[in-house]
Amino acid sequence: MSQVLAVISDLVGMISTRITHQITPLLLLLLATLLSSCGDNMERGQVSLSSEMGGGDLQSYRLLWNNSSSSSGGPALNVKISSSFLAEEQQIANSMMEEWNNSHAELKFFNTDQIEISDNLELSDVTAYKDNELGIYKSQQWFENVSPAALAITQFFGIRRDVGTIAERVELIHADIIVNYRYFDFSTTNDSNNNNYGNGSYDLASVLLHELGHFLGLAHQSDFYSESIMHPYMSSYDVEQATYPQDRDDLQTNYDIENTLLKSNALMVAALPAGDKKQDKNINSESDQLVYGIFELQSSGKCQHRIKIYPL
Structure with missing residues (x-):
């Protein structure tokens, strides 16, 4: 079934590109029917919420970097790019951060004044990427507990603050982007005027732009009628190297410090059993909770979020 969905996704991508990204209502209806939506599948347990998450009630809230970083005029985030990326690919990553x-x-989220390079991490445990560096990495091995259908993932760690109040949020303390080079090929020249277009490789810039949206706290956009870089699916025909008005509106809302209303497009989480605990030096309140999660961008259109909360 996933292979069928992938083919349909590619066909829709090809047709939408041929008609300058104006997808007809009929195609959108077909896509919405066949592809999974985030809002529907999270509660039904894409990540086995009943067993992994303890079956708690789901809540939605904001996911953002805290006031000590970019969200309130603080220093921009220094995201290092793996040395395994070619110089052209590193420049693409930097350009997508600038986008x-x-x-x-008002806010500058990423430091793009110069490209900072780090050694590539080829780790078998995705959680082992949590170190003192924010990074974008290649993986030639991939991970046993992550779907091989994921083009890339963004994993994050954060602190759940003001639990149970209208100001409830997750303040991010670490995040990494890891691109799946084991099962997929990526191109730096994916456009309709070259031979890479639609040949099975994916546009690296488009993938990174999507993942950087997650890096900043944006969830998948489940409204198929809305133009957005944050849709949970991508085909080898898609070339989207700029944000849409919907993306900019979502970003503005998420980082509006005066806005304490919970977002309908926010990440969904549930608490683990009280016995499952993990300490973190950033936790400074009895109500604070450590949150770990993964966003997956899948070529099939399956919306996948893996989330755990560790109450103290």
Whole structure:
């Protein structure tokens, strides 16, 4: 079934590109019917919520970097790019970070003044990427507990603050982007004027732009009628290297410090059993909880979130 969905996704991508991204209502209806939506599948347990999450009630809230970083005029995030990426690929990653910087009227999220390089981490445990560096990495091995259908993942760690109040949120303390080079090929020249277009490789810039949206706290966009880089699916025909008005509006809302209303497009989480605990030095309140999660961008359109909360 996933292979069928992938083919349909590619066909829709091809047709939508041929008609300058204006997808007809009929195609959108077909896509919405066949592809999974985030809102529907989270509660039904894409990640086995009843067993992994303890069956708690789901809540939605904001996911963002805290006031000590970019969200309130603080220093921009220093995201290092793996040395395993070619110089051209490193420049693409930096340009996609700059695109998100330009998507907010006031805040600069990423430091793009110079490209910072780090050694590539080829680890078997995805959680082992949590170190003192924010990074974008290649994986030639991939992970046993992550779907091989994921083009890339963004994993994050954060602190759940003000639990049970209208100001409830997750303040991010670490995140990494890992691109799946074991099962997929990626191109730096994916456009309709070259031979890479639609040949099975995916546009690296489009993938990174999507993942950087997750890096900043944006969830998947489940409204198929809305143009957004944050849709949970991507085909080898898709070339989207700029944010849409919907993405910029979501970013502005998420980082509006005065806005304490919970977002309908927010990440869904549930508490683990009280016996499952993990300490973190950033937790400074009895109500604070450590949150770990993964966003997966899948070529099939399956919306996948893996989330755990560790109450103290």
